Amino acid sequence: xxxxxxxxxxxxxxxxxxxxxxxxxxxxxxxxxxxxxxxxxxxxxxxxxxxxxxxxxxxxxxxxxxxxxxxxxxxxxxxxxxxxxxxxxxxxxxxxxxxxxxxxxxxxxxxxxxxxxxxxxxxxxxxxxxxxxxxxxxxxxxxxxxxxxxxxxxxxxxxxxxxxxxxxxxxxxxxxxxxxxxxxxxxxxxxxxxxxxxxxxxxxxxxxxxxxxxxxxxxxxxxxxxxxxxxxxxxxxxxxxxxxxxxxxxxxxxxxxxxxxxxxxxxxxxxxxxxxxx
Amino acid sequence: xxxxxxxxxxxxxxxxxxxxxxxxxxxxxxxxxxxxxxxxxxxxxxxxxxxxxxxxxxxxxxxxxxxxxxxxxxxxxxxxxxxxxxxxxxxxxxxxxxxxxxxxxxxxxxxxxxxxxxxxxxxxxxxxxxxxxxxxxxxxxxxxxxxxxxxxxxxxxxxxxxxxxxxxxxxxxxxxxxxxxxxxxxxxxxxxxxxxxxxxxxxxxxxxxxxxxxxxxxxxxxxxxxxxxxxxxxxxxxxxxxxxxxxxxxxxxxxxxxxxxxxxxxxxxxxxxxxxxx
Numbered sequence: 001x002x003x004x005x006x007x008x009x010x011x012x013x014x015x016x017x018x019x020x021x022x023x024x025x026x027x028x029x030x031x032x033x034x035x036x037x038x039x040x041x042x043x044x045x046x047x048x049x050x051x052x053x054x055x056x057x058x059x060x061x062x063x064x065x066x067x068x069x070x071x072x073x074x075x076x077x078x079x080x081x082x083x084x085x086x087x088x089x090x091x092x093x094x095x096x097x098x099x100x101x102x103x104x105x106x107x108x109x110x111x112x113x114x115x116x117x118x119x120x121x122x123x124x125x126x127x128x129x130x131x132x133x134x135x136x137x138x139x140x141x142x143x144x145x146x147x148x149x150x151x152x153x154x155x156x157x158x159x160x161x162x163x164x165x166x167x168x169x170x171x172x173x174x175x176x177x178x179x180x181x182x183x184x185x186x187x188x189x190x191x192x193x194x195x196x197x198x199x200x201x202x203x204x205x206x207x208x209x210x211x212x213x214x215x216x217x218x219x220x221x222x223x224x225x226x227x228x229x230x231x232x233x234x235x236x237x238x239x240x241x242x243x244x245x246x247x248x249x250x251x252x253x254x255x256x257x258x259x260x261x262x263x264x265x266x267x268x269x270x271x272x273x274x275x276x277x278x
Numbered sequence: 279x280x281x282x283x284x285x286x287x288x289x290x291x292x293x294x295x296x297x298x299x300x301x302x303x304x305x306x307x308x309x310x311x312x313x314x315x316x317x318x319x320x321x322x323x324x325x326x327x328x329x330x331x332x333x334x335x336x337x338x339x340x341x342x343x344x345x346x347x348x349x350x351x352x353x354x355x356x357x358x359x360x361x362x363x364x365x366x367x368x369x370x371x372x373x374x375x376x377x378x379x380x381x382x383x384x385x386x387x388x389x390x391x392x393x394x395x396x397x398x399x400x401x402x403x404x405x406x407x408x409x410x411x412x413x414x415x416x417x418x419x420x421x422x423x424x425x426x427x428x429x430x431x432x433x434x435x436x437x438x439x440x441x442x443x444x445x446x447x448x449x450x451x452x453x454x455x456x457x458x459x460x461x462x463x464x465x466x467x468x469x470x471x472x473x474x475x476x477x478x479x480x481x482x483x484x485x486x487x488x489x490x491x492x493x494x495x496x497x498x499x500x501x502x503x504x505x506x507x508x509x510x511x512x513x514x515x516x517x518x519x520x521x522x523x524x525x526x527x528x529x530x531x532x533x534x535x536x537x538x539x540x541x542x543x544x545x546x547x548x549x550x551x552x553x554x555x556x
Contacts, residue, residue, distance in 0.1 A: 070377055092439040095444050096374070096375075096442050097374075097375040097444055097448070099348055100347070113503075114412070114504065162373070163441065164443060165442060166373050167370075170375070170504060170505055172411075172506055225391075226390070226436065227448055
């Protein structure tokens with residue numbers, strides 16, 4: 001099943017939640033304003049049907065998870081990238097946090113007002129569907145509602161100011177998410193889904209999700225050992241090789257660049273960079 | 279003025295908000311369940327009075343800011359500690375994040391289930407009282423509602439697993455906050471308030487808040503240049519020298535240790551460590 005938070009013709013100011021079981025979009029309970037809100041219903045899978053929505057009535061897809069309490073990101077998690085850099089595989093995941101305010105929509109312009117060196121980081125994101133605390137990998141797997149696409153757009157000038165990456169990773173409205181959540185029964189990242197990032201149509205990152213050192217259940221389980229996860233929370237699983245910072249010379253996003261981030265079986269984000277003067 | 283989130287005799291299951299203008303505690307609007315909720319009223323200073331509360335009716339002080347959207351912490355911010363370590367004063371603040379779930383009450387036991395090497399970090403915490411985005415230091419100063427005491431209890435075993443400190447800093451219910459918020463009109467940390475941490479009564483940290491490299495308005499302004507701050511958000515300003523990790527040999531908190539964290543003019547946290555087996 002696919003789930004999305006959208007705006008519809010006829011009532012464009014209100015967010016709606018739609019589901020697709022394979023036969024086209026249907027409108028869910030109109031009291032819901034995001035997929036994350038849907039996931040907070042214990043029986044959310046039973047609620048995910050409704051009257052048919054014509055695809056042409058969808059004006060825009062929004063960030064499906066509007067209000068996560070927790071957004072936790074993993075760095076250094078693609079095996080082939082780590083090995084090509086001559087590093088050893090890590091024993092523990094490298095983690096940092098973002099806020100709900102850091103997120104933005106799948107087609108939103110990205111325009112941090114005070115940053116100069118914007119870089120791309122295509123990522124598979126896990127959407128939590130149950131309360132998880134000190135979970136085993138099996139429990140974590142059962143607690144994953146689904147998967148979506150994200151790009152951990154990084155302000156490298158801020159990220160490099162200190163040893164802690166956070167301030168380069170948490171500029172408001174810089175991490176696009178979407179366009180849909182594909183439920184966990186319909187896809188398995190361990191099978192190796194293609195993940196790509198393209199800048200102005202040129203592919204700069206190209207890998208597969210079976211290269212994750214800490215796979216999705218392992219990562220969710222690890223996080224749940226220090227903090228409780230709840231429905232709608234988001235875990236970004238790390239980015240493959242090919243970021244701009246690693247090029248020689250380093251390459252950053254310029255005003256007007258279009259960043260396309262895709263994961264096989266989910267869809268693509270299309271975000272224009274509007275680079276403000278600093 | 280002092281503000282607090284408390285539980286009162288007669289209705290111990292409900293959180294109440296009380297204020298003290300210097301003549302004892304008064305009960306504010308009973309619809310409020312935390313000081314952070316009070317601060318979200320644009321005219322919160324006008325609302326901060328009510329019927330008298332006998333001090334003996336207060337069963338317990340709770341974390342005054344129950345539900346911040348953002349908890350942002352600064353590392354390496356005490357001048358004398360940085361200089362005694364032979365380091366240069368930093369050009370930028372080192373920042374990382376916690377969650378609302380990381381916080382706990384001023385007298386709560388601290389008991390992370392999966393961590394072994396607990397350390398103390400006494401901190402002055404800033405409570406935000408206005409919406410701030412890209413604020414100047416003057417605007418930031420005006421947007422500070424007040425100050426409280428915190429201890430950035432750190433799980434050093436987790437913190438050292440990777441280069442990013444976050445996973446050692448964000449274990450649920452490990453950062454005590456309180457016991458009260460003293461409003462910004464009643465105190466000025468730039469004057470040099472004594473800040474101490476004691477373990478079982480023995481003082482291990484002892485400094486003054488005029489030693490902050492990035493003072494409170496500067497730190498709040500800096501953060502507001504990448505993310506919007508809102509009433510109830512919390513900024514932890516860093517810890518002075520004397521943490522257990524810096525001792526030779528390193529010293530960590532044992533089962534049954536009592537950690538007392540105090541800032542002059544605000545009050546003290548008293549937290550018992552209940553050290554679970556790992």
